[in-house]
Amino acid sequence: MQATQPAFFKQGPKPLTRLLIFSTLSVALMVGDVHFQVLGRVREQVSFVLYPLQWLATAPFAAFHEARDFFTRQAVLIAEHRKLNDQILVARAKAMRVDALLAENEQLRGLALRQQQSSQGSRLTEILYSGRDPFSAKLIVDLGVNGDVKPGKIVVDTEGVVGQVVRVQPMTSEVRLITDRNHAVPVMVQRSRLRTVVYGMGAGQPLEVRYLPPNADIKAGDLLVTSGLDGLYAPGLPVARVTHIERPSGSPFPRIQCQPVAGIDSHRFLLILDNPPSPPPYPAASEPAAKGA
Template sequence: MQATQPTFFKQGPKPLTRVLIFSTLSVALLVGDAYYQMLSRVREQISVLLYPLQWVATAPVNAALEASSFLQRQTELIAENRQLNDERLLAQGQAMRLKALEAENAHLRALKQASEHQPRQSQLSKILYNGRDPFGAKLVVDLGERAGVKEGQIALDASGVVGQVVRVQPMTSEVRLISDRGHMVPVMVERNQLRTVVYGSGRQNLLEVRNMPPNADIKAGDVLITSGIDGIYPPGLPVAVVSKVERTAGSAFARIQCKPLAGIDQHRFLLLMNPPATLPPYPETSPTPKPKGH
């Protein structure tokens, strides 16, 4: 049967014929699609069939781009978060400094008002650091001999007596706090003018009134002010308030504890009251008359 087939079916059209046929067909399809949209439906069907292949082909590239974008975004977010955290810490530090400055300004205003009502002139001094003795209650301030500071001057704040200058250097001075162990201040009860002495018992401890009989007219809540009989502390300066009075049967003395009115462990500034004027001397003791007959 193959031997009887015409030559046309055995060899097919010549290459030139094929080119002309396919070229004509292509031109016809182009013209028909351009003017009559003949292949739009075909393209839609082909695009649907090819979409999975396109997705598979582009998936690695898209995944790489998304991963790169995600990592870049994460890096930007970490940097932004770090910057915001630094700004927050800076703002908190500024807020704390502002709050501290406001408290310090309020304290300075209170000191200024207190100095205007004191019987003597006073100087504003800044606390530099605590004394070297870890068992004592002392402070070092920034005023010394060059500023006219002398031993015995009284240190106080807006609420009351803080202590007394016990050592003076050219540029600094050492202030012994009223809470220092063994330090004593002559005081009197503001309510009834009962005179006594208040003693320090340690920096972190309350003050004490010693050697008071159990029937002494003193009670919790009484305010103790300087009596002025020592010639060092001017009278009327607030010192402490009585916090506890214990009267034990069989005891010769009452146990009286007091809380300082001044902020002895607070603030950064103190007032150093100028020393008092020279007091008149003690009267001379007359010689003891000798017995007659000698």
């Protein structure tokens, strides 16, 4: 019967046979794919053929997204730009604040250290503002009568002498800086033990040592420290460093310029020192306070 069947009816293998063949193939594919991972090539080939279809299927959506992006991009970008700008402003303000706090912290640490080291009692004070008078170098600090501050007390920072309390109000006090015009500090040259007086020359100006003989043992780079002779300044506090010595031919005295050691106008916190134990009274008359000339 099979042999007599005309070619017209020939359909190849029966459907069941085909199913068995292709199921076996499928299972082989699965085993090969899952257990042996050997079908990378097959996958590559098929996906190469499929790629145009995949591209075609996703192209309209991609184009739609592209178009939508194009139209929203402007608005989004502008909004985002604005937001980022705001954030930058806030962040920058914060960063500046952090920098300031860091510096302040550094100085407070130094002051605390100095407070521990110095045998004298001292009080920490904060600068409220600098004096408004342009002709004198003054600071206003936040301790007054309430902080047991008395005129004549010495004000220092971590590096050296800043000034002297000249006036005390209930809550504040006024500090005259050593750079104030004609403010005098009795000092000695640390290297040579030469005693002299250093004068202020006005706000923002260097200090000056006057009336030294031309052969005095002083040179640029010398450190001037308080001598303690006046009974107000404790001895040994750094005051200034000699920067420049000039010996003009027409003058009997050399001109000696010094730079204050302390950061006169760069800090927020200062230390007010208690007076050193007062020396025994001067034999003839009481010593005049070295409160400027």
